[in-house]
Amino acid sequence: MTDRADSTLGVFGAQSSLLPAGEGAAAALGLTNAMTLGGAAIFVIVMAFVWLAWRRQTGGRTWWILGGGVVFPLVVLALLFVASTGVLRAVAGGREDAALTIEVTGHQFWWDVVYDPGGLAIRDANEVVMPVGVPVRIVLKSEDVIHSFWVPKVAGKMDMIPGRVNETVMTATEAGRFRGQCAEFCGLSHPLMAFEMVAVPPDHFRAFLEDLQGDAADVAGPAARGREVFLEAGCAACHAVRGVAEGARLGPDLTRVGGRAALGAGMWPMNEGSLAGWIADVQDMKPGANMPSYAHLSGPDLRALAQWLGSLR
Ligand code: HEC
Numbered sequence: 001m002t003d004r005a006d007s008t009l010g011v012f013g014a015q016s017s018l019l020p021a022g023e024g025a026a027a028a029l030g031l032t033n034a035m036t037l038g039g040a041a042i043f044v045i046v047m048a049f050v051w052l053a054w055r056r057q058t059g060g061r062t063w064w065i066l067g068g069g070v071v072f073p074l075v076v077l078a079l080l081f082v083a084s085t086g087v088l089r090a091v092a093g094g095r096e097d098a099a100l101t102i103e104v105t106g107h108q109f110w111w112d113v114v115y116d117p118g119g120l121a122i123r124d125a126n127e128v129v130m131p132v133g134v135p136v137r138i139v140l141k142s143e144d145v146i147h148s149f150w151v152p153k154v155a156g157k158m159d160m161i162p163g164r165v166n167e168t169v170m171t172a173t174e175a176g177r178f179r180g181q182c183a184e185f186c187g188l189s190h191p192l193m194a195f196e197m198v199a200v201p202p203d204h205f206r207a208f209l210e211d212l213q214g215d216a217a218d219v220a221g222p223a224a225r226g227r228e229v230f231l232e233a234g235c236a237a238c239h240a241v242r243g244v245a246e247g248a249r250l251g252p253d254l255t256r257v258g259g260r261a262a263l264g265a266g267m268w269p270m271n272e273g274s275l276a277g278w279i280a281d282v283q284d285m286k287p288g289a290n291m292p293s294y295a296h297l298s299g300p301d302l303r304a305l306a307q308w309l310g311s312l313r
């Protein structure tokens with residue numbers, strides 16, 4: 001999962017809803033286009049009538065008033081109703097044929113991701129990997145406040161509400177990395193709560209899941225010291241690394257943290273430098289995050305820790 005796609009925003013970017021790469025987003029774009037063109041046409045017609053009225057070419061005939069003021073709006077609204085109901089079905093429907101379930105839980109300010117909850121229940125964080133062309137049931141929850149799960153290139157957004165379970169189905173129609181963003185104000189660092197949805201061919205997805213099930217790769221050399229620092233500094237109180245420290249869920253699962261394209265929920269490029277900066281001064285990078293800054297770690301320890309985390313993939 002390396003080689004990060006160009007994450008520029010804008011019309012051609014990884015977060016553009018104008019170049020859809022998913023069924024829900026394509027349906028929403030169709031409706032947007034129809035409404036934009038229809039609205040423009042109606043604007044032109046209304047302006048034509050204004051011009052006629054100004055030139056006093058129409059009388060106050062009841063027929064015009066009933067036709068333009070009642071019948072025409074009713075027809076337009078009825079058409080819109082039918083079209084948007086169809087789009088709603090495309091965005092939310094198809095629940096029965098979803099072969100795979102991914103559960104995403106929002107936290108201030110990161111995403112807990114569980115593949116096949118109830119079955120394999122493999123935990124990861126801050127990246128949602130899914131097979132291309134396969135409808136995936138996305139189960140959405142929150143642990144604290146309301147968040148909203150939105151990948152504009154793939155589908156419409158859906159809220160994550162504490163105490164409630166929301167479900168949607170998303171189908172990516174193209175392989176690629178698509179940027180997602182929390183779309184409901186959730187606190188100080190809400191704008192720093194992004195993620196990536198990674199759509200891969202189905203056989204790659206199976207390989208990814210198999211890889212993910214294993215324990216974190218063990219390392220030798222100077223990075224092995226990083227593992228000791230991780231345990232000594234108490235990181236394991238909040239973070240799990242399978243095979244090293246299990247169970248903690250207050251922070252993202254770090255079993256393959258070095259394999260994620262981005263650090264800090266889709267925000268910074270993943271490398272040893274940004275990892276060291278994060279650990280030493282997370283409160284500066286992401287104000288209000290539920291992790292303390294570790295400014296007191298010695299230089300060599302910090303370096304070893306960053307190196308070890310970077311090697312987990
Ligand atoms: C009190 C709980 C807590 C402790 C202790 C803690 N963390 Fe965290 N950590 C978090 C939370 C919460 C986040 C998510 C922050 C965010 O993005 O809002 C996080 C995020 C991270 C990330 C980014 C993960 C990603 O997917 O981008 C790394 C790396 C990390 N922590 C490493 C460490 C290390 C190393 C230590 C020990 C020196 C540590 N943490 C101690 C709670 C904790």
Ligand SMILES: [Cu+2]
Pocket residue numbers: 106107108109146147148182183184185186190193
């Ligand atoms: Cu949020």
